[in-house]
Amino acid sequence: MSLDKSTLVRKMFGDIASRYDFLNNLLSFGLDPSWQAFAAAKCCPDSSGLVLDLATGTGNMARDITHKLRPIQVVGLDFSPEMLAQARQKLNKHPSEPIELVLGDALNLPFPRGTFDSVTIGYALRNVTNLEHLFKEMVRVLKASGRAVLLELTRPHSPLFRRFYSLYLCQIIPRVGSLISGNQAAYTYLPESILKFPPPEEVAEIMRRAGFKRVEIHRLSLGAATVFVATKEY
Numbered sequence: 001m002s003l004d005k006s007t008l009v010r011k012m013f014g015d016i017a018s019r020y021d022f023l024n025n026l027l028s029f030g031l032d033p034s035w036q037a038f039a040a041a042k043c044c045p046d047s048s049g050l051v052l053d054l055a056t057g058t059g060n061m062a063r064d065i066t067h068k069l070r071p072i073q074v075v076g077l078d079f080s081p082e083m084l085a086q087a088r089q090k091l092n093k094h095p096s097e098p099i100e101l102v103l104g105d106a107l108n109l110p111f112p113r114g115t116f117d118s119v120t121i122g123y124a125l126r127n128v129t130n131l132e133h134l135f136k137e138m139v140r141v142l143k144a145s146g147r148a149v150l151l152e153l154t155r156p157h158s159p160l161f162r163r164f165y166s167l168y169l170c171q172i173i174p175r176v177g178s179l180i181s182g183n184q185a186a187y188t189y190l191p192e193s194i195l196k197f198p199p200p201e202e203v204a205e206i207m208r209r210a211g212f213k214r215v216e217i218h219r220l221s222l223g224a225a226t227v228f229v230a231t232k233e234y
Helices: 003-027 032-041 060-068 081-093 131-141 159-181 184-196 200-210
Strands: 050-054 073-078 099-103 116-122 142-153 212-220 225-232
Touching: 003 032, 003 081, 003 159, 003 184, 032 060, 032 116, 032 142, 032 212, 032 225, 050 060, 060 073, 060 099, 060 116, 073 081, 081 099, 116 131, 131 142, 131 200, 142 200, 159 184, 200 212, 200 225
Parallel strands: 050 073, 050 116, 073 099, 116 142
Antiparallel strands: 142 225, 212 225
């Protein structure tokens, strides 16, 4: 990710942090929790492992993982202090949840090689300009045969639904998101980033080049969201 884009995205998420969860649920017609729950369930076959949740944001994915795979340990990393502050508020209400929060950059992970059994990331691939570098960092910190689970907003594969979805993205989301969050730029960026994001098959090929194998593509809600599941090659 270029410095300019990184700074822009960090500020944007910082500005909307307090309304992020509410708007995600509203603008996804309430589907966001089920998408994250599906991804969390794919996370790790061994419930005693260590998971890294990149771009953890307000911590929803990290919490889903601990709920489904107790007593698994999760490290949630994000580059936005404001988003991590929201995550800490949730953890303060549930101090028994085994989650550690870390401020850091997904493109330069502060962890040794082979640290984690699984790595997850939700809704953040669109914010990265160099996906292959991100995937190589995931491979680096994964143990041998470790698993990666990626959740992203994507364009539906049905031509009819895609037309409706594009209208919703470009006309409704910017208006509603701006009205509720007070940040027009963030909810103009959201549809633009989805429309520019590569199709799932192309993302899967980039993952393979970075060192993943057995890449699975799971399209959810007619392709409005996609979950990728893959294994470290070596």
